[in-house]
Amino acid sequence: MIVRRLARPMLAAIFISGGIGALKQPKAHVEMSEPTLSQISEPLGMSDQKETVIRGYGAAMVAGGTLLALGKFPRLASTVLIGALVPTTATHRFWEESDPGAKQMQQVQFFKNLGLLGGLMLxxxxxxxxxxxxxRAKLAGESIERNAKAARREAKLAALEAKNG
Known part of the structure; x- marks a missing residue:
């Protein structure tokens, strides 16, 4: 369908672009993503390797975005991008901002990410x-059930025929 061929690359563009940015400038992303990055990197034992975590995140975004744009494994690619976007969305903590301008900017980014999450979920x-x-599993189960009933019915008829023989 033409809508999928247009929509997937459009949705994927922001992830590819953001992923390239994370790969090229991991230090800037480390600064922007605190304290969420600490919450992710510490359990992984990588609290001193935050740039590596950001590069991995960037690579996942580029890979997932590219696969989605090309229509290759789009469901898997979308799921990978959801996994990358959830922690990114958590970095936009608008409720913690006291400056009205900064609060509004963070709120816009937060809700933009929610919209992207909705598109990725679809x-x-x-x-x-x-x-x-x-x-398909339900159909297969119903088919097996129908075949089993038919086999039982045939066995009963064969037994009756043998008995009346």
Whole structure:
């Protein structure tokens, strides 16, 4: 569908761009993303390697964004981007800002990210009109059940025929 071919690259562009920025200038991203970065890097045992964490984040964004833009593994790519965007959204703590201008900027970024998360969630569940795994599993189960009933019925008929033979 043409909408998917247009929408996926449009949605992916911000992630590719942001990921390249994180790869090129990890120090700037480290400063912008505190204290959320500390909450992520410390459990990983990487509190002294925050630039490495940012580079990994950037690489995930470029990879996920590129796959999404190309329509290759779009559901997986969207899920990866959701995982990268959630901590980014947490860095925009507008409720902690006292300066009205800074608060408004952080609030805009926060809600922009929520909108992107919504788009990614839709992309992550989009089966492109094909039946999803859950539906196919349900059909397979129903098919097995029908076949089992038919086999039991055939066995009963064969037993009756043998008995009346």
């Amino acid at each position: 992309a992550a569940v989009d089966t492109e009109g094909k039946p999803g795994v859950t539906y």
